[in-house]
Amino acid sequence: AAVNQVYIAVIGAGGVGKCFLSQLQALAARKPSPKLSLCYIATSRKALYNADYSPVSLDGVTETLAASTQAPPPLSQVIDYLAAAPAKVVLVDNTSSQDVADAYPLALSRGLNIVTPNKKAFSGSYKLWQDIFRASATSGAKVYHESSVGAGLPVISTLKDLVETGDKVTKIEGVFSGTMSFLFNSFAPTHGQGGKWSEEVKKAKALGYTEPDPRDDLNGLDVARKLTILARLAGLPVESPTSFPVQSLIPKELESSSSGDEFLDKLPAFDQQMEDTKAAAEKAHKVVRFVGSIDVATQQVKVGLEQFDRSHPIASLKGSDNIISFYTERYGTNPLIIQGAGAGGDVTAMGVTGDFIRVLSQI
Ligand code: NHO
Numbered sequence: 256a257a258v259n260q261v262y263i264a265v266i267g268a269g270g271v272g273k274c275f276l277s278q279l280q281a282l283a284a285r286k287p288s289p290k291l292s293l294c295y296i297a298t299s300r301k302a303l304y305n306a307d308y309s310p311v312s313l314d315g316v317t318e319t320l321a322a323s324t325q326a327p328p329p330l331s332q333v334i335d336y337l338a339a340a341p342a343k344v345v346l347v348d349n350t351s352s353q354d355v356a357d358a359y360p361l362a363l364s365r366g367l368n369i370v371t372p373n374k375k376a377f378s379g380s381y382k383l384w385q386d387i388f389r390a391s392a393t394s395g396a397k398v399y400h401e402s403s404v405g406a407g408l409p410v411i412s413t414l415k416d417l418v419e420t421g422d423k424v425t426k427i428e429g430v431f432s433g434t435m436s437f438l439f440n441s442f443a444p445t446h447g448q449g450g451k452w453s454e455e456v457k458k459a460k461a462l463g464y465t466e467p468d469p470r471d472d473l474n475g476l477d478v479a480r481k482l483t484i485l486a487r488l489a490g491l492p493v494e495s496p497t498s499f500p501v502q503s504l505i506p507k508e509l510e511s512s513s514s515g516d517e518f519l520d521k522l523p524a525f526d527q528q529m530e531d532t533k534a535a536a537e538k539a540h541k542v543v544r545f546v547g548s549i550d551v552a553t554q555q556v557k558v559g560l561e562q563f564d565r566s567h568p569i570a571s572l573k574g575s576d577n578i579i580s581f582y583t584e585r586y587g588t589n590p591l592i593i594q595g596a597g598a599g600g601d602v603t604a605m606g607v608t609g610d611f612i613r614v615l616s617q618i
Pocket residue numbers: 266267268269270271272297298299300327349350351352354355372373374402403404405406407431432433434435463464465466467472477597598599600603
């Protein structure tokens with residue numbers, strides 16, 4: 256039977272969360288049925304919800320939340336509250352929190368559906384991955400995470416379709432980081448001079464492309480997480496994002512910086528290291544780019560810098576674009592290629608909202 260009401264719980268209201276909330280408000284206005292009711296919203300310090308599940312208005316919700324004096328209850332209590340709701344619930348995790356990710360198996364086993372751009376649950380230990388999909392299979396609650404790779408680009412749904420329709424994926428490669436794409440496209444452009452490395456890093460953060468802590472992008476871990484997710488979907492039981500070679504662009508001396516801000520303050524003193532990398536590529540009439548690849552047959556995953564001819568599609572990307580090539584038996588020598596913006600609040604939220612709509616059609 257069609258449901259006439261769905262409750263939504265949103266954890267995290269930062270760059271992506273705010274964009275999701277405005278897309279949700281527009282969706283609720285366009286789509287009268289089922290009635291979409293926000294029953295819980297929280298950041299790390301504040302929460303808004305009513306014990307009787309009466310809805311929190313989406314109008315100006317981020318302002319109302321900022322003015323709230325309620326602190327978020329412990330996650331286990333939030334899950335109890337949501338599991339007792341008088342209709343189906345979709346939990347939207349817009350944090351990058353490992354604690355929230357660790358609670359997915361419990362939430363799913365209690366019947367809560369989950370949509371999220373948070374990579375931590377799917378790229379942490381292989382055991383957590385298995386626990387999540389087992390809990391979902393047992394309870395029937397859905398879990399979708401399209402934006403955990405390539406923001407709103409249809410990367411995960413495409414890979415799932417390839418695998419489920421019986422194609423054999425042999426290799427996946429490309430540029431998986433919007434931040435790294437932006438940095439190299441502006442620091443080492445195919446034509447012209449390019450800016451200072453540390454300046455471009457600050458710009459990428461201001462544009463909302465970086466992870467909450469930009470070191471998670473520059474140390475290669477963000478790309479390693481994405482490759483872990485794709486490799487697992489392609490059938491490789493990758494143990495963790497640190498179980499294969501990953502090149503970090505964090506200068507040795509700054510590895511121990513106590514905060515992301517301190518790191519950004521000190522970074523300009525190390526610009527010469529990246530200038531040298533750029534000059535080495537120029538000498539070979541090439542440009543340097545940060546790429547990742549998964550070779551399914553040899554089970555090899557790697558992440559790091561490579562040099563490309565200026566005419567190569569990876570060299571001539573624009574802005575924060577990602578490019579992801581799927582080599583498969585069915586597609587032969589010409590891979591299936593997905594390209595477009597790979598970071599930013601609105602495009603990432605689009606992937607989340609798209610997943611949310613998918614769940615609505617399945618519950
Ligand atoms: P923010 O702006 O720091 O917001 C985080 C929010 O979560 C805040 O409201 C904070 O209070 C709340 N929060 C944290 N821990 C909490 C807790 N325990 N309980 C309750 N609330 C908590 O972060 P963003 O930028 O909005 O990111 C949110 C999530 O989206 C992260 O998991 C991030 O990895 C993911 N995501 C973001 C992007 C993006 O473009 N910003 C992308 C994908 C996924 O495709 C994008 C991408 O991969 C970006 C990547 N850096 C790249 O390719 O360059």
